[in-house]
Amino acid sequence: MALTLEQIIDFQTNGYVIVEDVLTEDDLGPVIREIERLIDERARAYHADGRITELHEDEPFERRFALLHAQCPDMNRGFDIMQLLGREMFAFLTNQRLLDIAECLLGRELSCNPIQHLRSKMPWKGEGEQSAGMENVPWHQDAAVTSPDSEASEMITFWLPLVDATKETGCMEIIPGAFKGGYLKHQAEGGTTIVKELLPSDPPITAECRKGGIVIMNKYTPHRGTSNRSDIVRWSLDLRYHKTGAASGRDFHPSFVARSASRPESVLGDYEVWRTLWKEALAKPAQKAHRV
Template sequence: MSLTREQVADFQTYGYVIAEDVFTDADLAPVIAELEREIDRRARALHAEGKIASLHEDEPFERRYALLHRQCPDIGRRFDIMFLLGSAMFDFLRNDKLLDVVESLLGRELSCNPIQHIRAKMPWTGDDEQPAGYENVPWHQDAAVTSKDSEASEILTFWMPLVDATAETGCMEVMPEVFKLGYLEHQAEGGTTIVPKLLPGVKPVTAECRKGGIVIMNKYTPHRGTTNRSNIVRWSLDLRYHKTGAPSGRSHQPSFVVRSRANPDSVLKDDEAWRKMWREALDRPAQPIHRV
């Protein structure tokens, strides 16, 4: 499903667009099942170590992880795409429905950017706002986690909830049209956030998005997470794509071609090769990933 002309125009005007109903439940089911298997594997290992008392085996995907995490936060250690390297996730990174949307904005020569994450925002019962350490990111631009050599690159964010992302479950807020100002200086204090005095006085939009939809953002669009006041985990995928040949903003991490009309043979189809690239990258000395 490609974006409509109206959606493309909205993206170009406001710096973001929400595309609903791109995926069916069946499209997302393999990724969710893969995550469920990993959660179960970790839970059983921690249970054997005496760190988890109850496995909560009868709880659904939306609930189980939170109940396990409450018993032992270690279950979430290195729970991200580049560490899990699952086959279903690799397949989804190359999903045709997703790439049709990406192509609507970036053209026919597409690479998967190495900035890619699984987000599990836990339910929060405190009276205050959910802290940044609970996947509740403060106001920032995604350009803040790319190198300066990629300033001219179009690196677009495709954020996909695996459950309905609503005001209650902790969806994002975005600032429309602010991307036109370009990069705003960020600070490390508070969790890589725009310097407060530089934050524009623009009324944010609540970017609710149902499961199956995508929130698409320009790399200069300020956005933040909001508190998850529900009783479920707000699961989401945070993926990025760029034009093949352009700097990725993370040259020390692997990008790979996912679609090419000019050179179809360049498309990576081997998930083991993808794993090898990531493992080699992670074995190298760590490099800074934030501009601050």
């Protein structure tokens, strides 16, 4: 699937574009089933040591994790792509539908960026917005969590909901056109966030996106998460791609060639190699690439 000329112009003009109906159940199903299996394995381990009393085995993907998390918040600890290292997730990173779209914006030499996340936004019934954190990120630019040496790197974010992302379930808000101002200074307090005085005053849009669609963003596009007011978990993937040869913004974590017209043999298709690269990287002392 390729982007239309109109979609490319929208992206170049606004710093984002929402593309619906990109991915099918055949694309997303294996990833979701793998996540369900990993949830079940963790739940059974926690049940065995007494941290969980009810497994909620009959609950669907959209609800089970929240019920388990309510019993034991550790369910969500380290439950991310680079810790789980799932075989189906690795295969999905080079999904041809994703790469076809990335090629429309970056060209034919594509690398999968190591800054990638699986997010489970829990239902929130409190007053106001949920506090900032991995579940509800404040106003930021994705460039804020990259190293300065990647300033010139062309990098795009693919934000993919695994359930419908609506205003109720906690979709993103985006400030159109604000990417043209380049990088804005961020602060660490309150979660990595744009310094309040520098946040553009332009009105944000509500970036609703159905399962199977993608929100594509420029690395300088200001955006934030909003609270999930529904009764389900709002699952999503946050993936990035950059031009091969450019700095990834996090060189202490493994990026890899996902598509290459000039050197197809350089594409990484070996799951075990990818898994080993991540295990070796995470075994080293923690490093940070934040610009704050």
